[in-house]
Amino acid sequence: MAEPRPVLEMTGIVKEFPGVRALSDVDFRLFPGEIHALMGENGAGKSTLIKVLTGVYSLDGGTITLDGRSVRFGSPLQAQHAGISTVYQEVNLCPNLSVAENIFIGREPTRMGRIQWKRMRKEAAELVDRLGLDIDVTAPLSSYPLAVQQLVAIVRSVGTGDSDGEGSGTKVLVLDEPTSSLDRDEVQELFRLMRRLKDEGVAILFVSHFLDQIYEICDRMTVLRNGTLVGEHMVGDLDQVGLIQLMIGKALDQLEELHDHQLHSDVGETLVKAEGLGRTGGIAPFDLEIKKGEVLGLAGLLGSGRTELARLLFGADQPDSGKATIGGKQVSLSAPNDAIGAGVAFCSENRKTEGLVPDLTVRENIILALQAARGWTRPIPVSQRDELVAKYIKALDIRPANPEARVGQLSGGNQQKVLLARWLITQPKLLILDEPTRGIDVGAKAEIQKLVVSLSEDGMSVLYIAAELEEVLRLSHTIGVLRDRRLVAQITNGPEITTSRIMETIASGEHQ
Amino acid sequence: MSTPSVTTPSRWRALTHHHLFWPVAVLVVLLLVNVPFTPDFFSIKMTDGHLYGSLVSIVLFGSPLILVAVGMTLVIATGGIDLSVGAVVAITGALACSYISDQADQSALSGVLLAMGLGLLAAVVCGLWNGFLVARMGIQPIIATLIIMVAGRGVAQLITDGQIITINSEPYKLIGGGYWLTLPFSIFVVAAVVAVTVVLTRRTALGLLVESVGGNAEASRLVGIRSMRIKIMVYMFCALCAGIAGLMISSNTSAADGNNAGLWIELDAILAVVIGGTSLLGGRFSIGGTVVGALVIQTLTTTIYTIGVPTQTNLVFKAAVVIVVCLLQSPKFRAKVFGAKFGAGSGTKGSAKPATAPADTAPATEAAPKMEVS
Ligand SMILES: Nc1ncnc2c1ncn2[C@@H]1O[C@H](COP(=O)(O)OP(=O)(O)OP(=O)(O)O)[C@@H](O)[C@H]1O
Ligand SMILES: [Mg+2]
Numbered sequence: 001m002a003e004p005r006p007v008l009e010m011t012g013i014v015k016e017f018p019g020v021r022a023l024s025d026v027d028f029r030l031f032p033g034e035i036h037a038l039m040g041e042n043g044a045g046k047s048t049l050i051k052v053l054t055g056v057y058s059l060d061g062g063t064i065t066l067d068g069r070s071v072r073f074g075s076p077l078q079a080q081h082a083g084i085s086t087v088y089q090e091v092n093l094c095p096n097l098s099v100a101e102n103i104f105i106g107r108e109p110t111r112m113g114r115i116q117w118k119r120m121r122k123e124a125a126e127l128v129d130r131l132g133l134d135i136d137v138t139a140p141l142s143s144y145p146l147a148v149q150q151l152v153a154i155v156r157s158v159g160t161g162d163s164d165g166e167g168s169g170t171k172v173l174v175l176d177e178p179t180s181s182l183d184r185d186e187v188q189e190l191f192r193l194m195r196r197l198k199d200e201g202v203a204i205l206f207v208s209h210f211l212d213q214i215y216e217i218c219d220r221m222t223v224l225r226n227g228t229l230v231g232e233h234m235v236g237d238l239d240q241v242g243l244i245q246l247m248i249g250k251a252l253d254q255l256e257e258l259h260d261h262q263l264h265s266d267v268g269e270t271l272v273k274a275e276g277l278g279r280t281g282g283i284a285p286f287d288l289e290i291k292k293g294e295v296l297g298l299a300g301l302l303g304s305g306r307t308e309l310a311r312l313l314f315g316a317d318q319p320d321s322g323k324a325t326i327g328g329k330q331v332s333l334s335a336p337n338d339a340i341g342a343g344v345a346f347c348s349e350n351r352k353t354e355g356l357v358p359d360l361t362v363r364e365n366i367i368l369a370l371q372a373a374r375g376w377t378r379p380i381p382v383s384q385r386d387e388l389v390a391k392y393i394k395a396l397d398i399r400p401a402n403p404e405a406r407v408g409q410l411s412g413g414n415q416q417k418v419l420l421a422r423w424l425i426t427q428p429k430l431l432i433l434d435e436p437t438r439g440i441d442v443g444a445k446a447e448i449q450k451l452v453v454s455l456s457e458d459g460m461s462v463l464y465i466a467a468e469l470e471e472v473l474r475l476s477h478t479i480g481v482l483r484d485r486r487l488v489a490q491i492t493n494g495p496e497i498t499t500s501r502i503m504e505t506i507a508s509g510e511h512q
Numbered sequence: 513m514s515t516p517s518v519t520t521p522s523r524w525r526a527l528t529h530h531h532l533f534w535p536v537a538v539l540v541v542l543l544l545v546n547v548p549f550t551p552d553f554f555s556i557k558m559t560d561g562h563l564y565g566s567l568v569s570i571v572l573f574g575s576p577l578i579l580v581a582v583g584m585t586l587v588i589a590t591g592g593i594d595l596s597v598g599a600v601v602a603i604t605g606a607l608a609c610s611y612i613s614d615q616a617d618q619s620a621l622s623g624v625l626l627a628m629g630l631g632l633l634a635a636v637v638c639g640l641w642n643g644f645l646v647a648r649m650g651i652q653p654i655i656a657t658l659i660i661m662v663a664g665r666g667v668a669q670l671i672t673d674g675q676i677i678t679i680n681s682e683p684y685k686l687i688g689g690g691y692w693l694t695l696p697f698s699i700f701v702v703a704a705v706v707a708v709t710v711v712l713t714r715r716t717a718l719g720l721l722v723e724s725v726g727g728n729a730e731a732s733r734l735v736g737i738r739s740m741r742i743k744i745m746v747y748m749f750c751a752l753c754a755g756i757a758g759l760m761i762s763s764n765t766s767a768a769d770g771n772n773a774g775l776w777i778e779l780d781a782i783l784a785v786v787i788g789g790t791s792l793l794g795g796r797f798s799i800g801g802t803v804v805g806a807l808v809i810q811t812l813t814t815t816i817y818t819i820g821v822p823t824q825t826n827l828v829f830k831a832a833v834v835i836v837v838c839l840l841q842s843p844k845f846r847a848k849v850f851g852a853k854f855g856a857g858s859g860t861k862g863s864a865k866p867a868t869a870p871a872d873t874a875p876a877t878e879a880a881p882k883m884e885v886s
Contacts, residue, residue, distance in 0.1 A: 018529075316734055340736040354734055357727035359795040364720055371717045372736040379717040422735070 007032045007067060007203045008053075008084075008172055014061030015045075015052050017409065020400065022048040025062075026229045028222055030172060030203045035194060037214045037235070038207050040224035041247055041441045042413025043399045046207050047089050049224070050176050054079040054086050067171070077106070083171035085157040087178050089207075089412045089439070090352050091149045093156070095142035100124035102141050103156045127159045128152075132189045146350050147181045147302045147467075154178055154190065158197065173197060174205045177412065179213060180438045181349060183302045183467050191217050209413070209441050210468075211240050225249055248443055263477055263493065264457045268292030271461050272344075272430055274313065276322030277333075282308040285321050286487035288480065290430060295452065295462045297476030297493075299469055299502050305485035306465045307349060310432045313463070314346040315339040327429065340373060343429035347419055347436055349465070355419045358408030362398065363389045365407045366421045373426065392421035395451075397444065412439040420448070424455075431455065432463040437471070449475060469499040483509045531789050535804040538787075538837050542811045543567075549819045562691045566814065574810030575688075575698040576601070576757035578803055580777055581784035582709050583753030585802045586746045588785050590739075591726040591794030592646055592653035594747060597754040597781060599664025600638050601774025604631035604758030606671040609679050609768035618681040627684070628759055635755025636748050638664065643744030661778070668770030678767040688763030698760055705753060710799050719797075722746060726794025780809050787837050808837065 008030040015023040023045045030036050038046045051057045053064060055073030064071050066082060073079040076086065093102045101108075103124045108115045124137040133151055141149055157173060173194075179187050194204055194217060208214060214221065215235060223230045223246045230246050238246070271292045278285030283305040290296050298306040311317045313324065315333040324331055326342040333339055336346070348354035356365055366389050367380055374380065380388075386403070393401050396417040398410075407418055416439055423431060433452070437445045452475055456462050466472050472479060473493065479502060481489040488509050491497060527533060546553045546566065556565035580597050587594045608631035615623040638660050645656035690697040713719030725732045725739045732739050757777070762768045786792060787808055788801025812833055821829045839845045 314734075336734050337736050337738065346734065348734060353728070354730050357724050357731055357795070359727045360720075360723060364724075368720070368724055368732075368737075369735045371720060372732075372738075374717070376716050376718040376721050376742070379715070379720075 004031060005068065006030055009065040010049070010053065010062065011065075012062035013049065013052060013059065013064075015048055015057060016060050021227055023052065023227045026224065026227070028229075029232075030205060031220075032171070032203050033198055033201045034219045035198055035204045035206055035217055037218040037221035038205060038224065039214070039221050039243065039247055042417075042439075042444060043411040044224040044247070045227040046224060047176055047411060048227075050086065050088075050174055050205070050207075054084055054174065056088075083169060084174060085170045085172070086174040087150075087153045087157045087176060089176040089180075091146065091153050093141055093149060093153060095149075095353075096140055098138050099128070099135060099141055099144070099152055100137040102152055103127060103137070103159055105156075123159075124155075127155050131155055131193055145303060145307060147183070147186065150178060150181055151186060151190075154193075158193065170197075170202055172203050172205065176207045177209070177439055178206075179208050179210060181435055181467060186302060187213065209439065209445070211243065211442060214243075215240070223247055244442060247441070263295075263475075264293070264453075267294045267477060268459065272313070272324065272326050274322060274324045277312055277319050277324055278321045279308070279312055279317055279319050282317055282485070283312060283482075284486040288313075288487065288490075290461045290463065291477075292429075292461055293456050293459045294478065295456045295464055295476045297464045297466070297472035297479045298482060299472050299479055300482030300506060302467075303485075304482040304506075305487075306482055307434055308485065309480075309482065309487065310346065310434050310463060310465060313339065313430075314344055314432055316346065316348075340369070340426075344432065345369070345423035345426055345428035345430070346432040347423055347434060349435040349438060351415055351419050351438075356407050356415055358406065360407060361403060362393070362405050362407055362410070362418055363403035365418050366392060366403075366425060369422050369426050388425055389421075392425055396421055397447070413441055413444060416440055417444070428460065430461045430463065432465075434465045435467065436464075437466065469502060473497065473499055473502065481505045531798055532801055532804060534837070534840050535787055535789065535801055535808060538840065539804055539808050539811060542808060542815055542833075546815055546818050553818075558694070561694060563694045566818075568696065570807065570810050570814055571699055571702075572696040573814070574806055575696075575702045576760050576774070577777060577780055577784060577810060578702050578806040579705055579753045579757040579760070580774075581781040581788075581802045581806045582706060582799060583750030584778075584781040585785050585788070585790055585797050585799060586709075586713070586722060587653070587750045588782070588790055588792060589722050589726045589794055589797035590743050590746055591729065592743065592747070593782065593792070594642060594657045594750050595654065595778050596638060596642060596657040596660035596664055597750065597757075598774040598777045599661050599668065600635050600751050600754040601758035601761060601777060602668035602768075602770050603638065603664055603671070604635045604755040605762030605768040605773050606668040606677070606770050607631045607634050608684070608759055609677045609762050610671050612679045612681050612684060613677050618679055619683060621683050624681055624683040628687075631759055632752060632755045635751045635758065639748035639751025640744065642751065643747035646747065647740040647743035665770060668768075668773075672768055672770045674770070676767050676769045680766065684763050685766060686763070688760035689766070698764075701756065701760065705756065706799065706803060709749075713799070718742070718745075723795055723797065727796070781806075783834060784809050787834070787841075789841065 006029040010026070010028040013023050013026040013028070026045070026049060028049065038049065040046050048057065052059055054076045055078055056076055059072060071082060073082065079086070094105065097105070100121045104120050109119045109123065110116060121137055128135055128137055131151060131154070135144065135148060141152060154175070158170065178190065182190065198204060206218060218235050220232065220234050222232045223243070225247060268291055270289050272288070272290040274286065274288040276285040276287065286309065298309065300306050308317070312319050312333070315336045315338050318334050324333055326344065329342065331338050331342045357368070367385055371380060389403050393403065398414050398417045398421065407415060410418065416436070420436060437448055440448060449471065452462055452464065464472060464475055476493055479491045479493060480487055481491065481502060483506055489505050491502070491505065543553070550566065553566045556563050556568060580601070584594055584597065608627040611627040611630055612618050612624060617623065642657050642660065645651045646653050686697050687701060688698055692700060713722065721737050721742055724737060725742055729739065758774060761773050784805035785802050786805070788798055788803070788805030790797040790801060812830055816826055816829055
């Protein structure tokens with residue numbers, strides 16, 4: 001690639017938070033028509049660099065040049081007007097507004113000051129179509145799962161430039177972990193779109209913890225470690241091992257370990273038994289058995305009902321048919337409390353709205369489930385509490401390892417770990433993990449998968465949901481396949497089971 | 513990532529970042545404003561074994577407000593609001609006074625205690641009703657509590673037959689107008705209620721669960737917190753506080769006025785809570801902040817009288833001060849006016865504990881000075 005002038009250049013960027021230097025002297029450049037990966041461990045400073053660029057945070061040092069002009073944005077809106085469209089890591093839309101309204105919020109097509117609703121809906125439908133999505137733009141955003149919401153956020157950002165009024169058009173597109181909860185097909189749709197924008201000369205900044213995606217779509221990458229720049233490389237010049245080494249600063253060999261691990265075989269008696277459990281509009285009645293120490297993985301496409309199934313088992317949604325027994329006792333599952341009382345824990349895929357309390361500290365968030373179970377009159381003794389919290393901060397390597405830090409200020413991956421810690425601390429009999437590795441870096445991902453293996457070896461049952469089929473296949477004794485909100489097959493894992501075999505089952509809708 | 517900054521922690525910065533700094537600073541400034549007008553403002557004299565002085569009166573007159581505001585703090589922390597406290601003040605006073613006025617011996621201790629019990633019971637029932645509507649029926653707190661706010665004064669009028677009931681009861685006079693150990697008795701009541709609240713919320717897990725419910729209701733449900741119970745409890749507690757304030761007010765004047773007792777106290781209480789650094793969005797709360805906030809409001813009222821603000825411009829003056837206080841608490845505003853030194857978002861070094869910085873509870877934590885595209 002002949003190197004033209006960079007469209008965006010950030011030099012000597014410094015950003016400090018009280019007690020934390022999130023970025024020190026970072027340089028970053030972006031060329032037109034390239035897809036540039038920003039890499040680094042959880043908490044390396046990727047999202048912070050993006051937020052400094054788009055004016056969410058003020059700059060403590062350094063300069064930003066866009067198209068040769070020195071800029072400094074006071075707000076994300078200014079950045080957007082200057083041609084930088086951004087999808088932030090945490091989906092930041094209004095769940096109670098319609099999809100169309102969300103796409104056009106702040107730049108609704110107007111005539112004489114009045115919003116043209118019809119035109120807005122039509123344009124929204126077109127944009128959504130462009131991404132190959134089949135959704136109703138008049139439905140409220142909250143009626144769609146997180147992955148779709150993420151796609152809507154993407155549609156919103158790419159749609160920014162070409163609606164009239166704002167002028168400049170998108171020069172830079174910033175995507176902070178847009179693929180964290182997408183399935184392969186959606187990822188491919190997104191990549192198609194990214195390639196097209198790239199051909200149009202848009203510069204794209206892409207963050208993802210999926211190395212395969214980086215190698216598939218990116219041209220160049222910049223690696224951060226602990227808020228400092230460790231290097232900028234062409235993707236072709238650096239292999240995955242080298243990249244990981246740059247990211248974590250040492251060689252990583254335990255990553256491989258898990259690939260050839262053996263599923264343990266001492267699966268005990270039945271722990272959970274669901275008979276005809278279902279909910280209209282959620283998931284069709286299903287029968288399911290989970291044994292003690294078993295890992296049950298759920299596979300299926302976006303919207304196939306994996307999360308819905310998990311939510312029913314936890315009582316997060318009320319089942320309207322069927323019954324469930326846990327440990328031999330019938331449980332009503334009319335509220336999460338019933339399931340929690342029976343030893344079930346549920347890590348939601350949506351850590352922001354269904355998981356963490358951002359204003360509370362890491363410590364408070366970690367003990368919340370345990371404390372709720374004890375009731376308000378019996379606070380966990382301080383020494384025991386601090387010991388537990390310290391133990392899990394260490395075990396999951398939550399950074400910064402400060403129990404007093406506000407959870408809202410942690411990096412995305414570290415927030416995910418806090419959520420995990422919260423439920424692990426309760427020592428449940430059945431642990432439901434919905435996308436537990438969402439937004440977690442390669443090293444930590446392997447750690448969490450190992451944790452799941454060892455927990456199940458110790459007799460904990462796990463219901464595991466992940467968009468990555470390999471991940472499900474690697475960990476599960478049994479794989480439940482869902483399609484169109486129906487549990488269509490339960491496959492016992494074995495040497496002959498491959499991801500393509502499961503894909504086939506998903507596609508055909510029956511077990512052959 | 514957490515490259516800890518090694519610079520010596522600046523005490524000043526730590527101080528300005530404390531969540532009580534701005535409310536206390538405003539309180540001190542307001543107190544000082546009085547000195548040119550009342551030179552002996554800070555002096556406290558002993559007369560007849562009682563302490564007198566402007567400071568004592570501020571706490572004395574501010575007592576009901578502190579009580580109401582403390583209860584309100586917990587309600588607001590759950591993400592709710594209670595507009596009915598003023599009406600509850602009126603009902604409690606009316607009930608207690610009318611019971612006492614019916615007694616042959618108004619000063620009989622048993623009768624007085626029974627009257628107080630009756631009043632407080634009525635208050636708690638009001639709280640239960642509010643809590644039921646909010647937590648069980650899912651009605652918006654502002655609407656749910658509006659019902660008693662409006663109807664409650666009618667009830668109080670009914671109890672007093674539309675009259676102002678005056679009583680003459682020595683023991684009853686004690687709570688709001690009496691002295692004990694040289695100090696107004698109400699100060700002890702307030703101290704006790706504040707202490708109980710702090711112990712109840714911070715020594716148990718109640719405070720944490722309240723903050724969790726207010727900070728993220730859905731997450732709290734999924735974590736198994738019985739938020740319905742917690743909300744009902746909190747509304748009952750808030751009404752109980754208002755009830756005690758009602759006893760105090762009627763005791764101070766030895767009269768129950770269904771129309772005017774506790775009129776608009778809900779607004780002052782909400783202001784006190786906000787000045788104290790608890791966000792109206794719910795979540796983190798600070799009882800200490802609320803007490804300071806209530807004192808700020810009471811001092812403001814006193815100041816308006818001592819510096820002789822014309823009565824017509826009274827409210828405008830009060831509003832202006834409140835605006836200034838609220839602006840001072842916004843890191844965004846501070847950064848803009850005083851430079852980054854005081855702003856929270858662009859804070860650089862130091863041992864500041866951002867955990868409970870008041871405006872940090874606002875949604876836009878990433879407050880930053882606005883800059884134009886150059
Ligand atoms: N608002 C904030 N206040 C204080 N510290 C913050 C704030 N935002 C981020 N940090 C800290 O800055 C560091 C970098 O965080 P950042 O979110 O940029 O990480 P990241 O590279 O995006 O990680 P991830 O892969 O987990 O998303 C972390 O140590 C984080 O705790
Ligand atoms: Mg991030």
